Amino acid sequence: MKLSRFTSRFYVALGIVFLVAFFGTLGPLLFTGKDLTTVVGGLYDAPSGKAWLGTDNLGHDVFTYLMYGTRSSLIVGVISGLIATFIGVVVGTVAGYVGGAVEETLMAATNIMLAIPQIVVLVLISVALDSRSVTSVAIVIAVTSWPWTARAVRAQASSVRTREHLDIARLSGANTVSIIVFDVLPYMLSYVVMVFVLQISIAILSEAALSLLGLGPSEGTSLGLMLHWALAWESVRNSAWWAFVPPTIMLTMVAFGFLLLQSSLDEVFNPRLRRDSGRKRRKRIASARTAAEAAEAATTSGSGA
Amino acid sequence: MSEIEHEGTPHATRRQVIVGAALLGAGAAVGGGLLTGCGDDDSGGDGATTERQETLYLAGWQWGPPPSWNPCSPTASFPVQGRQMQLIYESLFMFNLLDSQLEPQLGASFEQEAVGITVKMQTDAKWRDGEPVTAADVVYTWDLGQRNKDVYWSASWEYLESVTEVDEHTVLFTFKPDNVNPGMVKTAMCETWILPKHLWEDYEQANPKIMEFANDNPVGSGPYTVKSGDAQQLIFERNDDYWGKGVRGKLPGPKRIVHPIFKDNAAGDLAFERGEVDVMQQFTPQIWKMWQDKKKPVGTWFTEPPYYIPGGMPMLVPNTSKPGLSNPKVRRALAFSIDYARIAEQAMSKYSDPVNSSLILPKGSDAQYFDEANVAEHGWKYDPEQAKKILEEELGATKDSDGVYVLPDGTKLGGWKLQTPTGWTDWQTAIQVVAESAKKVGFGIELDYPQANQLTPNVQTGNFDLVLWYIGAQTTAATPWQRYRDVMDKRGTLPIGQNSYYNYGRFEHPEVPALLDAATTATGDELKKLLKQLDTIFMQNAPMIPLMYRPLDFFEYNESVWSGFPNEKDPSAPPTFSGAGMLWLYEISAK
Numbered sequence: 001m002k003l004s005r006f007t008s009r010f011y012v013a014l015g016i017v018f019l020v021a022f023f024g025t026l027g028p029l030l031f032t033g034k035d036l037t038t039v040v041g042g043l044y045d046a047p048s049g050k051a052w053l054g055t056d057n058l059g060h061d062v063f064t065y066l067m068y069g070t071r072s073s074l075i076v077g078v079i080s081g082l083i084a085t086f087i088g089v090v091v092g093t094v095a096g097y098v099g100g101a102v103e104e105t106l107m108a109a110t111n112i113m114l115a116i117p118q119i120v121v122l123v124l125i126s127v128a129l130d131s132r133s134v135t136s137v138a139i140v141i142a143v144t145s146w147p148w149t150a151r152a153v154r155a156q157a158s159s160v161r162t163r164e165h166l167d168i169a170r171l172s173g174a175n176t177v178s179i180i181v182f183d184v185l186p187y188m189l190s191y192v193v194m195v196f197v198l199q200i201s202i203a204i205l206s207e208a209a210l211s212l213l214g215l216g217p218s219e220g221t222s223l224g225l226m227l228h229w230a231l232a233w234e235s236v237r238n239s240a241w242w243a244f245v246p247p248t249i250m251l252t253m254v255a256f257g258f259l260l261l262q263s264s265l266d267e268v269f270n271p272r273l274r275r276d277s278g279r280k281r282r283k284r285i286a287s288a289r290t291a292a293e294a295a296e297a298a299t300t301s302g303s304g305a
Numbered sequence: 306m307s308e309i310e311h312e313g314t315p316h317a318t319r320r321q322v323i324v325g326a327a328l329l330g331a332g333a334a335v336g337g338g339l340l341t342g343c344g345d346d347d348s349g350g351d352g353a354t355t356e357r358q359e360t361l362y363l364a365g366w367q368w369g370p371p372p373s374w375n376p377c378s379p380t381a382s383f384p385v386q387g388r389q390m391q392l393i394y395e396s397l398f399m400f401n402l403l404d405s406q407l408e409p410q411l412g413a414s415f416e417q418e419a420v421g422i423t424v425k426m427q428t429d430a431k432w433r434d435g436e437p438v439t440a441a442d443v444v445y446t447w448d449l450g451q452r453n454k455d456v457y458w459s460a461s462w463e464y465l466e467s468v469t470e471v472d473e474h475t476v477l478f479t480f481k482p483d484n485v486n487p488g489m490v491k492t493a494m495c496e497t498w499i500l501p502k503h504l505w506e507d508y509e510q511a512n513p514k515i516m517e518f519a520n521d522n523p524v525g526s527g528p529y530t531v532k533s534g535d536a537q538q539l540i541f542e543r544n545d546d547y548w549g550k551g552v553r554g555k556l557p558g559p560k561r562i563v564h565p566i567f568k569d570n571a572a573g574d575l576a577f578e579r580g581e582v583d584v585m586q587q588f589t590p591q592i593w594k595m596w597q598d599k600k601k602p603v604g605t606w607f608t609e610p611p612y613y614i615p616g617g618m619p620m621l622v623p624n625t626s627k628p629g630l631s632n633p634k635v636r637r638a639l640a641f642s643i644d645y646a647r648i649a650e651q652a653m654s655k656y657s658d659p660v661n662s663s664l665i666l667p668k669g670s671d672a673q674y675f676d677e678a679n680v681a682e683h684g685w686k687y688d689p690e691q692a693k694k695i696l697e698e699e700l701g702a703t704k705d706s707d708g709v710y711v712l713p714d715g716t717k718l719g720g721w722k723l724q725t726p727t728g729w730t731d732w733q734t735a736i737q738v739v740a741e742s743a744k745k746v747g748f749g750i751e752l753d754y755p756q757a758n759q760l761t762p763n764v765q766t767g768n769f770d771l772v773l774w775y776i777g778a779q780t781t782a783a784t785p786w787q788r789y790r791d792v793m794d795k796r797g798t799l800p801i802g803q804n805s806y807y808n809y810g811r812f813e814h815p816e817v818p819a820l821l822d823a824a825t826t827a828t829g830d831e832l833k834k835l836l837k838q839l840d841t842i843f844m845q846n847a848p849m850i851p852l853m854y855r856p857l858d859f860f861e862y863n864e865s866v867w868s869g870f871p872n873e874k875d876p877s878a879p880p881t882f883s884g885a886g887m888l889w890l891y892e893i894s895a896k
Contacts, residue, residue, distance in 0.1 A: 037741045043591065043651045057590070058651050058737060131722075131751055214727050218752055232730040233590050234571050237578065 010264035016257030020250070024070035034064040036221060044233070044240040054242035056226070057233040065221050066246050072222040073204050073254060076138040080203035083142035085196045088149025093188075095150070096157025097180055107154065113147040122206060126215035134217045141206045149195050156188045163187075190269035194262050201258035208251055223247040223254075357866060358895035361559035364573045365586035365859070366390075366882070367566055371534040375520040376498045377449075377456045382534060383564060384541075385523060387457045387496060390882045392541055392562065394498035394525040397424055397443070398491070399887070400782055402616060402857055402879040405670035407491060407782065408888070409552075411438055411499055411526060417487055421466075421479040424494070428474055431548045432501045433524050438548075440470040445502035453515055461493030463797075486825040488783035495782060495884060499526065528557050528890075539564040557890035558867070570730070578603070580865030586858045586882055588731050590654045602864040606872050606880045610655040614880060615666050616857030617779035619732065620792070620849040621723075621739060622764075622772050625810045626801055628716045630770065634700055635718060636847035640685040641692035642746035643739050648853050652735035657853040662686065662844050664788045665836065666854065671785055674836050683844040692746045702747075709749040719749020721770040726757035732773050735852050739773075764809050767801035776849070777807055779857055786824050789839045792849050793817045812848035857881050869893040 034040065041055040048054070053062035095106040121144045129136060160166070161184070169183045185192075204223075210216050211224025212231070226247040230236075235243035267273045366389060371382030376394055384390035391399065397412035407415070412424045430438035447468040450459040464486040466479040478490055504524055512518040523531055528549060529541040541562040550556050565582065567573040574589045576582045578601060592612065595603040605612040623630040623639070630636060646659040661667055662684030667675045685691075696702040702710040702718065709719035723740060725732040733754055740750040750771065755763075764774050776791040791807040796818060798805035805811070817839070824835040860880035862870035869892045871878045878888035 037745065039647065043654055057734060058741075059647070131753060214754065229734075231571065232733075234574055237571065237575055238591050238594055 007264055007267055009260060010268065013257055013260035013264050016253060017261055020070060020254050020257060021074060023067060023250075024074045027067035028064075028071065031064070031067065034061050036060065036065070036068055038064070044235060044238060044243060046240075047242050053246050054240070056243055057229055057235075062226075062242055062246060065226055066223075066250060069221045069223045069226050069247060070250055070254070072134050072217060072220055073207060073224070073251070075134055076141065076207040076222070077200040077204040077254075077258075079135060079138035080142040080145070080207075081196050081200035083139060084146040084199045084203070085149060085192065087142070088146040088195065088199075089153050089185075089188075089192055091146070091150040092153025093157045093180055093184060096154040096159075097161050097184055098176070099158065099161070103154070103158075107151070110147045110150045110154075113144075114151070118144050118206070119209065122210055123213065123215060126210055132216070132218050134220065134222070137207060137210065137217050138203065141203045141210075145199060145202055145206065149199065152195070153188065153191070156191060157184055160184050160187045190265075194265050194269070197258050197262040197265065201255050201262070204251070204254050204258075223251045227251075359560035361562045361584065361867060361890075361893070362582045363562055363564050363584050363882075364567060364577065364582045367539060367564055368569075369566065370536040371539060373519045374523040374531060374534075375516070375518050376500065376523075377453065377518070378516050379457065383539065384882075385498070385520075385525075387498065388883050391498075391527055391887050392529040393523050393527045393531065394500070395527050396497055396499065397426075397494045400492070400495045400884040402614060402669070402780055402881055402884065402886070403876060405780075405782065407495060408885040411443075412494065415494075421477055422487065422490060422494075423471065424476045424478065426474040426476065427548070427552060429548050429551055430526055431546075432526050433530060433544055434501075434504075436501065436503055438499065438501075438526050439473050440476045441473075442499055442502045443476045444468050444470050445505065446497060446500045449500065449505070449509070449515070450497070455516060458493055458497040461490065461497070464489045464493075484825075486783070486786075488781075488786055488825065491782035492787070501525075529562060532561075537566055539566070553891060555891060558869075558893045558895070559890065569728070577861070577863055580863050582863065583865070583867045584860070584862040584870060586860065588654075588656075588859055589861060590730075592654075592861060603861065604864065604870065604872055605861050608873070611649075611653075611657050611854070613656050613856035613859060615657065615668055615854035616881075617775065617855050618660060618664070618666070618788075618851040619735075619773060619775050619853060619855055621736075621852050622769075622774050622810045622849050623847075624767060624769055624771070624801075625812050625848065626767065627721070627770055629712065629718050630721070630810075632700070632712075633846040634695055635712075636850070637685060637845075638692040638695040638700075638746070639743060639748060640847045640850045641688050641695065642743045642748065643850065643852070644687045644742040645852070646687065647742070648735050648738050652731055652738055653853050653855075654731070656859075657855065659687075660851045660853050662847075662851070663840050664792060664843055664851070665785050665840065666780070669780070671780070674785060674833055676833075676837050676840065679837055679841060680844070683841050685844070685847070687742075689742070689746050696747065704747055707749070708744075708747060710747040717749070718747070721748070721750050722753050723750050723771040723773070724753045724755060724760055724763075724769060725773040726760050727754035728757070736773050739852070762804075765804040765806065767805070767809060767811055769809075772809070773852065774809060785836060786821070789817075789824070789836075789843070790821055793839070793843060794821055808848075810848060812846070814842055814846060814848075816842060858883065858886065860886070864896075867893045867895055 038061065039059045040051045040061045041059045043057055043059065045051060045055040051061045051063065053066065056062055056065060091106050091110060095103040122140060125140045126132060166179060166183055169179050207216065207222060208224030208227065211222050212228050214228055216222055216225045216228065227244060230243035366383035372380045373382065374385050375381050376385045376387065379386070384392045385394055391410065395410050397410060398407035398415070399410050401408050411427055411430050413427050415422050415424045426438070426440060432438060450456050451462055453459060464481055464484050466481045469477050469479070471477050480487070480490065501524055508518055509515055526548065528544055528547040530544050532540040532542045534540070543556060543560050545556065547556060565576065567576065570587050573582065573585060573587050577585055577589070578595055592603065592605060595601045606614050623636055625631050640662065649655065649657040649659045661680050663675065663680045665671050665675045696710050701713045705711050705717065709717060711717050723736050725736050727733070736752055740752050743750050763769055764772055776788065781787065793812055793814060794808055794817060795811065795813040798808050798811060801811060820835055820839050824832060824839065827835055858881045860882070864870065871880055871889050871892070877892045879886050
């Protein structure tokens with residue numbers, strides 16, 4: 001794949017995602033000296049040299065919390081994204097490739113899961129959990145967010161199934177697992193990558209929604225938890241903007257970055273959606289026209305003969 | 306080819322993100338309450354100004370539609386629930402937080418003797434239906450508490466031999482000879498709503514389970530009547546024929562009292578700041594900003610920290626049956642490791658002084674019993690080094706690889722779950738401070754915020770490690786004695802697994818019962834001596850750890866419409882809604 005196929009949109013998206021990831025992973029290593037239990041001031045102290053983004057309701061440094069919060073949100077996103085994509089792809093591929101009763105059963109289960117609103121299941125499971133770590137929150141989100149992936153992947157798999165190269169694979173004696181792994185999956189890989197990116201973004205938003213309700217991780221912090229406490233302590237009424245604006249911006253950046261990445265990847269994988277520069281597009285349209293004219297000419301001359 | 310198959314997918318996938326964003330939005334709406342606080346406005350329409358000037362908006366007591374108006378029920382609506390505001394039903398006397406005196410209400414005066422208390426009643430007191438309030442009603446009310454063990458005033462029978470009618474307007478409360486406790490009887494006289502016998506005899510006959518009776522049309526002796534109550538607001542109208550007009554010379558100021566039902570504190574605080582609520586009982590972070598920064602006509606009792614008069618102490622309750630927490634030295638080490646000043650400053654938004662290691666309030670009517678020297682000698686304060694010293698030198702504990710101490714017998718001082726109800730933001734923040742500062746010393750504490758109705762039975766049955774909870778005794782005619790009973794008396798509690806309503810941690814000490822019994826009737830210097838002994842035992846054993854002082858009610862007012870609310874400079878009534886607090890209703894007037 002030549003690098004020229006990537007659009008500028010892709011680089012912007014990648015830039016945002018990398019920026020956020022650097023902030024969350026390397027930030028705590030660069031800006032040392034404060035951790036989650038360090039107290040730098042009182043209840044909602046305004047930003048100062050001591051605390052760049054002010055303090056939260058417990059006198060913690062908001063900037064430090066933002067770094068660790070971003071980190072937890074990313075961890076939740078990646079773990080949940082991996083698990084949800086894995087479940088979705090396995091269910092979808094097996095259903096789509098094997099077909100028959102297996103497909104009916106798996107899709108029935110998927111449709112039932114799709115019919116139940118995700119937030120309801122999320123809240124119920126989270127309430128039932130005794131203590132919630134970042135990982136367990138990620139898993140809870142993952143087990144509720146795979147169904148749409150399964151459905152979309154099934155459609156793809158059942159179309160790939162009818163391709164001719166699979167007949168050759170079958171004739172040469174490959175078993176089902178090997179066919180799925182080596183002959184079906186590679187044809188859907190571009191789609192799976194996009195699904196993964198999207199699942200990360202959904203998981204981060206779901207975690208924020210859960211945390212806002214007070215059902216987030218019970219240890220550490222996350223962007224959603226920061227918002228939860230900012231609301232509980234009425235920072236909005238007291239105009240302590242530093243308590244709720246930074247996590248909101250960070251959350252928007254994360255979700256926007258991944259969404260942009262997904263849609264620009266879509267363009268890379270799907271030439272029809274590609275948006276070139278005007279000159280290139282004109283060139284392509286022109287060449288298409290020439291080809292059409294040539295074909296027409298050929299037909300005309302053919303009929304004339 | 307593959308492009309064609311991709312065609313439909315971007316839509317589907319983008320929709321998922323939109324769903325994700327919508328989930329977040331739903332979360333914000335449910336959890337946050339950013340969008341609330343509007344829509345309760347019914348003061349519009351013609352003649353709005355005069356109607357607004359006749360109406361007092363009051364908030365902070367009721368958070369849903371009224372379940373019932375039955376004062377027996379623990380879930381009854383404001384204000385008929387026990388220990389709330391005496392608008393509909395009234396008690397014999399009203400406790401005054403400012404001077405610990407009993408103000409006359411249905412009772413005019415009382416006389417305390419060795420055998421009991423004789424109460425002279427107001428002679429012109431009347432029920433709303435015109436019938437006179439007599440001694441028979443009082444006797445009937447206490448009898449009802451004897452027949453139904455689940456009504457809240459039935460506990461007073463622990464200290465009462467009988468309640469008898471001497472004449473039409475005189476009642477005799479006879480002490481139980483083996484359990485004489487005038488303080489608890491006086492508290493019961495202040496907290497028990499007197500019910501009209503002529504109506505409730507029929508109610509009781511029609512409803513074998515009196516707790517489930519709805520009492521849709523409550524007939525009381527108080528100055529207000531229930532006009533309506535729904536999911537939006539409760540409305541009470543003044544009864545202009547109120548008997549108290551003759552005794553007090555005037556009627557309460559507001560013709561109408563409206564209690565809007567808010568979704569949460571944030572919504573109520575916003576309405577209060579805008580002057581849509583005149584007076585309320587809500588925890589409002591940084592309330593001083595309303596008058597300092599925003600120049601609103603808002604006030605609390607003091608204009609300086611702690612802004613409110615302390616009335617109680619929420620307690621960190623260790624379960625003394627759990628390994629590790631059963632050891633008094635471990636509990637003391639835990640007490641030394643907590644940063645009380647930070648709890649007062651941040652979790653309580655400066656509404657508390659840093660708490661002392663004593664069950665006696667250092668301010669107000671308790672102050673005469675507070676012994677600073679004794680607290681300094683036997684008590685604890687925030688001192689992590691001392692906590693480590695106790696653990697390492699006195700107990701021989703060593704730190705595990707995860708930084709948590711382990712006792713020589715292998716008991717780990719960690720894995721404890723510290724709980725408090727979700728939504729009680731000040732307490733949730735307080736236990737965050739506890740966990741943070743205890744962790745720095747070497748205790749392993751996890752936090753958990755269950756629903757209040759889930760946690761309450763667990764606290765009562767002793768199914769917890771550590772919990773931040775209130776003790777029944779705040780400030781009453783029976784405190785500080787009652788606080789010692791609630792914290793240290795094992796008698797009257799049931800074993801772990803069964804409900805107990807005080808001493809949730811099941812603490813036991815051989816000297817406590819005798820001291821408590823002696824203190825019930827003691828007065829003056831003798832009482833001081835006994836309380837000092839009890840306080841010393843408390844400090845040496847740390848059966849509970851007070852985390853903060855909390856006002857009886859968070860009393861805050863906005864003088865946009867009404868003025869004359871009590872404060873430090875104009876102490877016309879105590880800053881409460883319960884007890885004698887309702888007397889400020891007679892002092893306020895519309896601008």
